[in-house]
Amino acid sequence: MPEAVIAAARRFLKSFIKPGRILVAISGGSDSKGLLIALHEALDTHEFNGFSLAACTVDHALRPESAGEAAAVGAFCAGLGIPHRIGHWQGDKPRSGIQAAARRKRYDLLAEAPAAFAADCIVTGHTRDDQNETIAMRAARDEGRGPGSAGMAAAMLFGRRIWVLRPFIRVRRADIRTFLEARGIGWLDDPSNENPLFERARVRARLAVAEHAPGSQRDGLLRAASSARAAALLLEHLRVHEGLVAEVAAAQAGRMDDADWRRALMTVAAVIGGREHPPGRATVERLSGFLRSGEVGRMTAGRVVFDRRRDGLYLYREERDLPLLRLGAGESGSWDGRFTIASLGPALTISAEGEGGMWRQRLIAAGLPEGIAKRASLVAPRAEPADSAGSGAETAAARLECRIGPYDTFLPGFDRSMADTIALLFGRDRYAPPPVEDVLTEMEG
Structure with a gap:
């Protein structure tokens, strides 16, 4: 349904609190090109006065053709009257984990572009297909329906400075391609998307023949509700002293069967330990057993000492591997x-x-x-x-x-309530709000 593409673009523009400049991350693939065209057409109706577009392409320099492809995207944008710049990944590339490294570098380079264009946000062309792949990959790692079952958020704050929005997160790639074909517009296909060496490519091939896609838009709403409840539990039961010690009331310390409390406590532990991710499943199970027992003692996990005393539980960084x-x-x-x-x-x-x-x-x-x-x-x-x-x-x-390690680089919109609460507990201001309203409902449809 090509009309779903324009409808998603219009719904997205209507969700803005005030008009502004939107930076489109465009690779030349069908998804990002369709997003640029859909927004351009919507703005051309004069219904959305005060909006404008800019675009940025990241050249990862991983293929000989990438520089020419980025230049071609720039020429396409120029033909539409949309200012464009290219971000270059310079220097040596890692031998392993290349896709994760490329993703981080892509966001680093994209985040530099808004200042050049005075843009208020970045938009990416992530689709329902990308969402299904993400949920499937996270489910395989989580071995169940944990927080990862919500997939990608419709809005994500990167580096505490710029919101990345995903207007097409509920739009099918097939509809975007039909939309482009109807306008006689072609696109580039990145061969890495079909390379079975990469996990996402393998999952994409598997989902292409699956009868049912994983996850649903409701999972994002459930994740937001879980984060809100986790935030309330933290405010009620936890205090942070000088950014060094988290103190938990004795009556709450052992309630590890409560999934929201467990996630909240493990996220705080990641902050205390200077980590970007909470401890893994096996570690959490081991800690849960210790805390549920109510025994006085200490257990160390993820660089954090869990010091259980009769008057409460105290978390602080363990004394090893401290840097200069x-x-x-x-x-x-x-x-x-x-x-x-x-x-x-x-x-x-x-x-x-x-x-x-x-x-x-x-x-x-x-x-x-x-x-x-x-x-x-x-x-x-x-x-x-x-x-x-x-x-x-x-x-x-x-x-x-x-530093709030789990959220200072990537903050999913559905975790804002918990992230803000943790920031305040550690003596920080709340995170910057997104430029759009109701991101969980407006952009997910």
Whole structure:
């Protein structure tokens, strides 16, 4: 149904809180080309005054033809009067995990383009077919219907700075191709999409002959509801001290049969451990058994100590593999995956505080048991002038901010409530809201 393509584009434009410039990520394939044309035609009706388009193509330089293909896309955009730029992946490419690395680099390069065009968001041509493949791959890894069954969100915040929106997430690829064919517009086919060396290509081939596709749009709504409940549980039962220790009320600590609480606690654990992902299934099962038992003791998982005491549960970073970070004057960087640290003056060296620093007294003053305060302070960051590192000199010429590893790079729209709650618990502001309303319903249809 080609009309579904235009309908999705119009519904998407109507969902904006205010008009703006939309940056279309276009590869030259049917999905992204169909998205560009559908938006261009919708805006040409003058119903959506104040909107405009720009476009960006990422040349991954993984095939000899890629540079010419990117240039051809640029020429196609020029013919429509749409400004276009090409982002180039320069330098050596990894020998393994190439698709994951390419995805991350693609978003890195796309995120640079909005500033050049004063764009308010990025849109991609992900389709219902892509969604089904994603759900199938995550189901195979999760071995069940966990949070991954929701698939890709209709909206995703990348790098805390730009929203990536997916207007076609409920549109079939076949409809997009029919839409383009009716207009006499061709597209490029990336051979990697058919290469059985890649997981997505294998899943795509399997789904092509399957009678039923996995997942449904309702899974996204269920994921959002789960995240909202998880956020409420965190606010009620968990406190964070100085970004270093998460304290859980004793009565809540062992309730690991509650899926929403378990996901909330494991996400907080990822933040405490400086990780982008919560612990794996086997680790969570082991931790759940320990916490449900109610026994006093400690268990370590994912670089985090789960310290169970009679008065509650305490999570803090374990004391091993703590890095050394050197920052030039005015520079910033990530330390241990837990803190973003910026030099406000001279060059700095960031290391673990160790014994006798200020963090221990601050944690005790916050009401933590002395043993917890001592262990947590040993893994706290210490900033010293680079020319006096190791001398014990203190400096205030640094700004620290907690990193929220699971969400600071990719924040799915249906996890916003939990992400905002965790950010506030760790002393951060809420994440920037998307430029559209009701992304779960408007864009999913």
